[in-house]
Amino acid sequence: MPAVRRLPSRAALLTEPPRAGLDVAALAATWPLFAAARRGDGHPVLVLPGLMTGDPATLVLRTVLRALGHHVSGWDLGLNRGPTSRVVDALRAHLDRLHRTSGRRVSLVGWSLGGRYAQELARAAPGSVRGLVTLGTPVGRGAPWVRTASGVVDRGTRRLRGAAGLPRPWAERGALRVPATSVYTRADGIVHWSSCRYEIRPRRENVEVRGSHLGxxxxxxxxxxxxxxxxxxxxxxxxxxxxxxxxxxFPRSR
Known part of the structure; x- marks a missing residue:
């Protein structure tokens, strides 16, 4: 039996930036279609960015969701350098604040490492979370990509106040008890697509799209x-x- 690849190919990695440009172009070409997209009911949506990005990286996504009637918040924590104690505490407080002030459960959208944060927030406070969608996120707790990223985060945050002693990856106790959708692309040059799929069970789904990780x-x-x-x-x-x-x-979804 041939070995199963667990890392993206070098070609996929090197072509990520130009392929992300194609994703932007595709959005411009299909923009009129969003007039027929479903509208939101105004409940809060918290969008979490990937590693070494911040709210500017999710500006297009948040703008589209606001135009569709959603009450959208960015994470407001600057550059995502990993789950330091400051980030973990601030995200817990942000989720609690959105839930209390709106009186409604919060939907979580996380891109790449931001999807890991979304999962752990949902585990920590399922009563505050309506559901979550992850984008190019390794959803298994023991995924090799997570261990690799954890090492990078540890080295990169060694000098940050509050980072010492925080386990990597950030992991809350308890099962994931809210509806969850994992979006992945087989052309992902950052995270291997096979790590972005849930085991099939009630209120879990995996949806494949065409495109790049960065896009x-x-x-x-x-x-x-x-x-x-x-x-x-x-x-x-x-x-x-x-x-x-x-x-x-959507090549396949299940």
Whole structure:
């Protein structure tokens, strides 16, 4: 039996930036389609960026979701250098504040490492979370990518106040008890797509899109899926089914 590749290919990694540009171009070309996308009900949505990015990297995504009627917040913590104690405490407080001030559960959207944060927030406070969508995130707790990223984070944050003694990766106790959608692309040059898939179980789904890892936050298929997932009434989760005219954007979902 051939060995299973657990790291993206060198070609996929090197071509990430130009392929992300194609994702942006695809969004511009398909923008009129969003007039038919599902609208939000105004509940809070917290968007978490990937490693070594910040709120500017999710600006397009948040702008589209706001235009569709969602009450969207960025993470407001500057550059994402990893789960330092400051970040963990601030995210817990941010989630609690959004839940208390709105009186409604919060949807979480996390890109790459931000998706790991979203999972751990949902484990820590399932009563505050309506559901989550991860984009190019390794969803298994023991994924090799997470261990590698953890080492990078440890070295990079060694001098940061409050970083000492924090386990990597950030892990809360308890099962993930909220609806969860993992979005992945087989052309991902940063995270191997096979680590971005949940085991099939109730209220879990994996949805494949075409595109790059760096372009996931402006990929038209991702934005359409987010509009659909975030517009579901609380407690009425059903699996994602793309409309017939957009199925070419979604190679498979299950």
């Amino acid at each position: 996931l936050a402006c990929n038209p298929a991702v934005l359409w899926l987010l509009a659909d997932r975030l517009a579901m009434a609380e407690g009425t989760w059903t699996p994602f089914r793309p409309p017939l005219g957009l199925r070419v954007l």
